[in-house]
Amino acid sequence: MSSNNILDRIxxxxxxxxKETAKQQRILRSAVDLxxxxxxxxxxTSEIAKRSEVAEGTIFRHYGTKENLLLAVIVPxxxxxxxxxxxxxxxxxxxxxxxxFGHFLRAMFLNRLRxxxxxxxxxxxxxxxxxxxxxxxxxxxxxINRDIVVYMFKAMDHFKARGDLPDLPNERLLKLIFPYVFSxxxxxxxxxxxxxxxxxxxxxxxxxxxxxxxxxxxx
Amino acid sequence: MSSNNILDRIxxxxxxxxKETAKQQRILRSAVDLxxxxxxxxxxTSEIAKRSEVAEGTIFRHYGTKENLLLAVIVPxxxxxxxxxxxxxxxxxxxxxxxxFGHFLRAMFLNRLRxxxxxxxxxxxxxxxxxxxxxxxxxxxxxINRDIVVYMFKAMDHFKARGDLPDLPNERLLKLIFPYVFSxxxxxxxxxxxxxxxxxxxxxxxxxxxxxxxxxxxx
DNA sequence: TTAAAATGTGAGTGAACACTCACTTTTATT
DNA sequence: AATAAAAGTGAGTGTTCACTCACATTTTAA
Numbered sequence: 001m002s003s004n005n006i007l008d009r010i011x012x013x014x015x016x017x018x019k020e021t022a023k024q025q026r027i028l029r030s031a032v033d034l035x036x037x038x039x040x041x042x043x044x045t046s047e048i049a050k051r052s053e054v055a056e057g058t059i060f061r062h063y064g065t066k067e068n069l070l071l072a073v074i075v076p077x078x079x080x081x082x083x084x085x086x087x088x089x090x091x092x093x094x095x096x097x098x099x100x101f102g103h104f105l106r107a108m109f110l111n112r113l114r115x116x117x118x119x120x121x122x123x124x125x126x127x128x129x130x131x132x133x134x135x136x137x138x139x140x141x142x143x144i145n146r147d148i149v150v151y152m153f154k155a156m157d158h159f160k161a162r163g164d165l166p167d168l169p170n171e172r173l174l175k176l177i178f179p180y181v182f183s184x185x186x187x188x189x190x191x192x193x194x195x196x197x198x199x200x201x202x203x204x205x206x207x208x209x210x211x212x213x214x215x216x217x218x219x
Numbered sequence: 220m221s222s223n224n225i226l227d228r229i230x231x232x233x234x235x236x237x238k239e240t241a242k243q244q245r246i247l248r249s250a251v252d253l254x255x256x257x258x259x260x261x262x263x264t265s266e267i268a269k270r271s272e273v274a275e276g277t278i279f280r281h282y283g284t285k286e287n288l289l290l291a292v293i294v295p296x297x298x299x300x301x302x303x304x305x306x307x308x309x310x311x312x313x314x315x316x317x318x319x320f321g322h323f324l325r326a327m328f329l330n331r332l333r334x335x336x337x338x339x340x341x342x343x344x345x346x347x348x349x350x351x352x353x354x355x356x357x358x359x360x361x362x363i364n365r366d367i368v369v370y371m372f373k374a375m376d377h378f379k380a381r382g383d384l385p386d387l388p389n390e391r392l393l394k395l396i397f398p399y400v401f402s403x404x405x406x407x408x409x410x411x412x413x414x415x416x417x418x419x420x421x422x423x424x425x426x427x428x429x430x431x432x433x434x435x436x437x438x
Numbered sequence: 439t440t441a442a443a444a445t446g447t448g449a450g451t452g453a454a455c456a457c458t459c460a461c462t463t464t465t466a467t468t
Numbered sequence: 469a470a471t472a473a474a475a476g477t478g479a480g481t482g483t484t485c486a487c488t489c490a491c492a493t494t495t496t497a498a
Contacts (some may be wrong), residue, residue: 214433
């Protein structure tokens with residue numbers, strides 16, 4: 001393995017993609033399903049070939065290695081889900097336009113809830129491998145800290161200036177809020193076998209309410 | 220694989236254990252370290268043999284299969300950590316003796332924090348495999364629901380009767396509290412590379428406070 | 439229409455894997 | 469001290485794995 005880190009390789013491989021063959025799409029679909037179900041390490045390339053009704057050689061013609069196939073699955077998801085938290089969401093969910101931190105948090109929660117639901121299988125793959133592979137996790141965390149957390153801090157400063165958020169250090173606030181919200185996604189989409197029979201809005205109200213009251217105590 | 224479920228096999232294999240050889244202990248130690256670091260699927264038995272300075276055959280003499288070795292690692296931990304939550308903790312942390320739900324929760328948090336810290340490596344193995352293996356997770360969850368949740372519900376009823384806890388359905392309360400508390404353990408011991416420079420008591424106060432205020436809103 | 443490039447194939451390959459077994463060494467029993 | 473039982477060994481085994489490659493088919497470009 002060369003000196004490149006994973007994210008560089010992710011971006012590089014994403015650049016290469018022109019158009020996907022029908023067979024490529026079938027390969028990716030099968031890979032996502034199998035990785036989500038049994039994990040990367042327990043899925044063989046011959047199994048993926050069989051399910052996609054494709055010769056095993058075809059997989060390697062397009063992706064070169066099994067590892068690259070995993071990246072081809074994860075890349076588009078990360079490219080959408082992580083920066084989205086920083087850009088798309090921050091526009092749709094513009095802090096300046098929101099009535100308060102609660103509304104902002106609620107909008108973010110609902111936005112990501114729907115995105116993860118639409119990409120449930122890939123989310124499962126990412127969670128599994130995030131826990132399983134230290135190297136991948138460390139590089140992802142570095143990326144998140146570098147690019148995403150900055151935006152969250154900006155939003156928090158905004159609401160703190162408006163007196164809508166207690167004047168705790170940003171880092172402390174994030175550590176109180178983020179694990180709680182994210183654990184809901186992990187439980188719902190990666191661990192539980194089925195979703196609870198509650199509307200998204202009710203769920204959002206409950207969780208945001210919980211978080212807001214929890215934070216308020218520090219004022 | 221026979222009709223036995225995992226937990227039955229766990230209990231059966233635990234029954235067999237008489238006394239451990241020095242080499243057996245070295246094997247278990249190496250297995251824990253390697254499983255925690257790279258995951259079960261990415262660790263080979265020859266690697267475990269090498270690190271424990273033991274012939275590969277010795278591993279199979281004692282454990283029969285690689286899968287059984289994993290169970291031999293996980294069993295004692297589960298036998299201590301899960302029932303402990305139901306018995307030891309509920310005696311040491313007797314609901315009737317606690318000033319209130321907050322004190323009870325705080326005591327439980329500190330108790331498990333210390334236990335997981337002492338068994339950090341095994342905790343990492345369990346978390347990794349819990350996320351990675353659907354079958355193991357489902358059986359573990361069934362066990363937790365059957366044996367542990369019952370105790371938690373009893374404690375909650377106790378505090379509700381004393382008016383120390385809002386009169387929400389137990390299930391709902393648990394779903395609000397448990398993910399938050401447990402995610403703290405997962406982040407701290409399974410995902411983060413080092414522990415934060417905060418005293419256990421401060422951490423307990425922060426988290427319990429957060430949870431209590433979050434719940435109180437529902438009154 | 440034809441050449442070239444891209445896509446697709448599946449038998450084949452070496453390495454790694456979990457596990458076996460005939461045998462040796464150590465420990466426990468009398 | 470003799471014997472049996474338990475623990476330990478490592479070369480060997482069959483299987484599975486990711487990956488290759490010479491060739492076939494399809495698509496694109498001129």
